Amino acid sequence: MEHKKLELLRKEFPALSKVHYFNNGTNGPLPRISYEAMKEEADKEYYQGRYLPFIKELYEDMDQTRRLLANILKCSYEEVALTQSTTEAINIVLWGFKWHPGDEVITTTIDHTSVLAPLALLKSRQGIAVKYISVEHSERYVEENFLKELESQITNKTKLIVLPHVSFATGMTFPIKEISKICRKYDIQLLVDGAQGLGALDTDIYDLDVDYYAIAGRKWLLGPEGVGALYIKKNRISNLDPTFVSPASVKNRHEIDLNSPFYLPAPFAARYHTATAMYSPILKGFKASLEFMIDEVGINWATERIKHLSGYVRSLIEVFPGVQIVTPKGTEAGFIHFLVKGWNPVQLSQKLNEKNFMVRPVPKQHAPAPVRISLGFYLTEDELNQFSKALEEIIVNKVMER
Template structure:
């Protein structure tokens, strides 16, 4: 069936507004929320099939000589296997010899940001919207190795591809060797034009590294088409896999330029992606459930997932953006768009708004303040597949009620 989104016609197996279907998906996930949870940036509820697989394997994972039994027989100590790497490679559109299994996005991020070869005086470009842990790694390396870290100045809110590219082009210097960017700005939903940035960087001999924690399983993407040199992601957020699983992608010709976090004890060559998987013993019940996770996502379809997440975002953002006291930080007409959205309530502190919403309406949203710039603050929503349109509509009605109630104080302040 066809569905219109951001001015484009999508050919989908299931429409994003087919509520009977998406309620059936929710049933397979059985989220254990204690309130209406509209923030899913930390983790998503793993579907029952994944949870049951992990439970099934817990005892075996903790037993003696576990490597003698399936499904562990073909797995390395790190939990990786040819099957798992091939499944991830096929899903995300990259050769299997460019995909390494990791325990989370942070492990892949730390591998590249610490391991990419630099020398004193070299420069790394990042942004204010990079995850704070990513920036902490860069600053530690800057202190340790006398390299420079520069933050590219990007708009807080909607921004065109041209604006973003111009900002990076103006920031690149002769010493720039690495660009580190988030694919999706979690607070505002801005999707950075990774392909265009990567093309610009490659033309200058610069390595482009992408934090894909919020795009893997969220956007309909193919790594080979993105064109970046490296990409790290976790599988417990938008792929709905078990916590403690992730992957690192590095283009084949760039692998020798990155040192692994742990020295390879099996003499893997410098150009082998598997050198990044030698991290010691892991709890194998977690990666052993990745096939069930992939099957869950394939059954729904990534294009369908992405369209549903954008639909949920548009359902609240379209109604609220016309309110005089709401300033959207998200361009809901941009393509590709994410399911994230952010906004500012004029005349009301973000923390106060979030607290009232939770205490009086039992709805959880995220009040945020950017670590790099305290003037960048607001409210963020990131509904997931387990959320319903009824929950979205309840949030809108609660927001309108709060705004109406505080109208007098806002008018007097103005």
């Protein structure tokens, strides 16, 4: 039954016939239904005109997309704002705080630049302090030790903790629920970079009990580029100031009182929409991808399969001589990161690319900068066997050359 389902789903991804798609964590493959929705909408705009003829339809699509995301997150759609990327969502939160000089933020050394760069600017402009916690990898990572270190860094000036749900640098899943408990204990807010989380992990946002969760559309949710989202816990909305205000973030957008220093924001999370009107083909494509993930694939099925595939490929390659798995055992989501003794990760990735496996290295600035494979539900065990064989051949040939 599962084999038949997988076979039917794979037909919806033409790219899978061209390459072994092991790079879902950068961009997921685009399903046919999303491509067709974007093409149809682009054609409609081209032949019939843009914006005004379809403005009501655009707003309805935005609301429907928010409801689909809320379905996956298991929250209210009023707590979901649409953005253009995870990075934009993170910035909305970081710049929406009422900072005071000396306020503290805690993050880690393995966060993405999308977190580290805005925090660096906040330090410069707002005079806040940022504490960076080192996170071990491989067998050196111990969850209890990490949580103790995190808690030890908290002071009465700590205002926010920012962490990835899943690290792009090492592939580990952070214990967000335990971190949230620490935040509640000290009355600290929690922002989670969920770019590599939603769609790879079953994410019950209320159970995780986070305050903010930034979402990518183009990765595990299989949408096009140029769209993302932000979850904001309802009781935090009134305390987070919008940094950018557009007509889409204003209630009754054309009824501004010019004699008042105030405006009425759109209801709940919609007040953080920064685009006056989203590009409709992208929105339609994302909406179609979400419907595909919910109705055809099934989020629970997808996340369980991703977990299985990650464990399976790990078991295949961890026995090879010289291979070090960087992703701590038991923390896998959709990633497996690894190093091979004697191999530069960039060169090893290129070798694997030549064998038609779409993999990539982590940038060298993010130590230990391993090779990264990210696995979608659509992959087969046979493809993972082929990958394992290709990697083994590369390692053996290198040894023989010596």
